[in-house]
Amino acid sequence: MSAGHYRKTSDLPEVLAVFPLPGALLLPRWQLPLNIFEPRYLNMIDDAISGSRLIGMVQAMGGPKARPGLADVGCAGRITSYSETEDGRYLITLTGIARFAIRDELDVTTPYRKVRPDWAPYESDLFPANDTDLPSRDKLVGALRAYVAINKMEADWSAVEDAPLETLVNALCSGCPFSTIEKQALIEAPTLKARAETLITLLRMDVPGNDGGTMQ
Structure with a gap:
């Protein structure tokens, strides 16, 4: 099933492997490249490739590195490109399909969650x-x-002006160096409009003289 052929929630799995990774934000219709090298996540990709090709990206929210806390909402991505390096790493691209709320975490025998x-x-x-x-x-x-x-950064302004608005919003949500909590606010925004408004608020918070407020 291709990335564009999920039409109802019953097309999506009832159990989902998750990859907790702080700062890596996947959104619907956005593509996220990943370099996979930990053995447990190599195993996860092997299982996904032979199954639904879906994994869930979730923000890691503190706790021990080996088993961090999971944010309440993540986004499922389909593996749409895959290659293996000579040293055994996997280079994959996830295409965002749909967000999900975590009902509960399962007791599993797999090395991944x-x-x-x-x-x-x-x-x-x-x-x-x-x-x-x-x-x-x-x-x-x-x-x-x-x-x-204000942050002394560079941007490709022609690409910014030419990109479709959803693509631009998702690119900035994923690419700007926001905190984990701020990125979680972006993924949990209920609609694209709300995500764009939250993004503008976050951009303005760094600019002196703007009353964008603070994230709690």
Whole structure:
């Protein structure tokens, strides 16, 4: 089944392997490249390739490195490219399919973790997002320009201007160096519009003189 052929939540698995990784944000229709080298996650990719090709990306929320806490909401991605290096690493690309809430974590015998996902709150992720009521591109780009300037960063402004709005929002959510808590706020935003508005707030928080508020 290709990335675009999931049409209802019953097409998605009842049990999902998860990869807790701080700062790595996957969103619906966004692509995330990953370099897999830990043996337990190599095993996870092997099992996914021979099964549904789906794994869940979840923010690691503190706790021991070997078994960190899991955020309440993650995003499932389908392995849409895969290669193996000479030293045994896997280079994969995940394409975001749909977000999920974690109902519970399962007791497993695999070296990697599995959860029971609740897809229902995010069924709309399976369909193209409505971008007609998004904040204007000028508003988003204005916030980005101020953020880039204050942080002494660089940006490809022609690509910023040319990208579809959903692509631009997802690229900034994934690529900007926000904290784990801030990235979790972005993934939990219920709609693309809410995600874009949260993104603009986060961009403005770093700019002196803006009253963007603070994240709790």
